[in-house]
Amino acid sequence: MEIQRFGPISVDEIYTFVNGKPRMLKGLTRSYIWENTRPRYFIGIYYTKAKTNREFFSNIFYQYGLKEGNVIEEWYSNNVNRLQAILKIASLFDSPLYFNLEKMDIGNELGWNYVNKRLEMTFETSKSRDLSNDASDLKSQHAEQVAELFAQEWWTNEQAKQFVDVAMSNPNSISKVIICGKKVCAFGHATYDKKQAWINAIYVDLSSREKGFGRRITESLLSELQRIGMEKVNLGVGEDNTAAIKTYQSIGFSFTSFVRYRFEVPFSST
Numbered sequence: 001m002e003i004q005r006f007g008p009i010s011v012d013e014i015y016t017f018v019n020g021k022p023r024m025l026k027g028l029t030r031s032y033i034w035e036n037t038r039p040r041y042f043i044g045i046y047y048t049k050a051k052t053n054r055e056f057f058s059n060i061f062y063q064y065g066l067k068e069g070n071v072i073e074e075w076y077s078n079n080v081n082r083l084q085a086i087l088k089i090a091s092l093f094d095s096p097l098y099f100n101l102e103k104m105d106i107g108n109e110l111g112w113n114y115v116n117k118r119l120e121m122t123f124e125t126s127k128s129r130d131l132s133n134d135a136s137d138l139k140s141q142h143a144e145q146v147a148e149l150f151a152q153e154w155w156t157n158e159q160a161k162q163f164v165d166v167a168m169s170n171p172n173s174i175s176k177v178i179i180c181g182k183k184v185c186a187f188g189h190a191t192y193d194k195k196q197a198w199i200n201a202i203y204v205d206l207s208s209r210e211k212g213f214g215r216r217i218t219e220s221l222l223s224e225l226q227r228i229g230m231e232k233v234n235l236g237v238g239e240d241n242t243a244a245i246k247t248y249q250s251i252g253f254s255f256t257s258f259v260r261y262r263f264e265v266p267f268s269s270t
Contacts, residue, residue, distance in 0.1 A: 027234025
């Protein structure tokens with residue numbers, strides 16, 4: 001079995017296939033996929049080919065790096081060689097490794113350690129009240145500071161720089177910052193297509209938390225997305241991130257049926 005990686009020219013191919021598949025991300029957009037098919041970046045989309053003419057792919061995985069390792073998310077499986085594909089892609093990455101699976105019993109069957117649930121939330125702009133929009137558009141002079149924000153917890157310096165670079169180069173995206181004095185204290189990023197969008201980054205400086213910046217940057221993104229005609233906005237969040245969930249719910253987000261179960265992969269499995 002060969003695990004292959006999508007490249008930029010494959011964006012429409014994968015979007016056409018996964019669009020409308022059961023339990024897929026409801027906010028999935030071409031521009032979101034585009035950001036995750038950049039060559040040589042720490043984020044990527046991988047797949048195995050199907051052996052029948054009825055489907056193009058057997059399994060599709062989304063991968064992104066963290067400071068301490070990698071996260072693999074199972075996006076789609078037609079149950080053909082599912083376990084083999086999961087173990088094969090897990091073997092490609094160094095530990096520690098986390099796997100977000102559609103079914104909890106698969107992780108249990110593999111003997112992996114359960115961590116938490118990854119949930120999806122959605123926001124309908126037609127039902128929203130007035131949203132604040134006091135954030136500024138991301139400019140090139142902010143890029144270094146934004147990368148430094150992500151490097152506080154999430155990513156290495158190089159990963160953070162790569163994310164900011166791809167975020168700024170995506171024509172179908174919105175990036176916002178809140179400036180405190182001369183310092184960037186909050187950042188938000190969303191991609192969009194047609195009438196839907198996906199928020200894939202909300203980050204507040206460690207020294208600026210619990211001061212309402214998370215809400216402000218989220219509302220600024222939503223306000224801009226609403227202005228350009230987006231009808232639904234989705235985001236993902238861990239079930240243990242109760243503070244963020246509370247903020248999103250107070251803004252008007254609600255949970256969808258999309259759930260992934262996160263497992264930590266023991267070193268011996270890879």
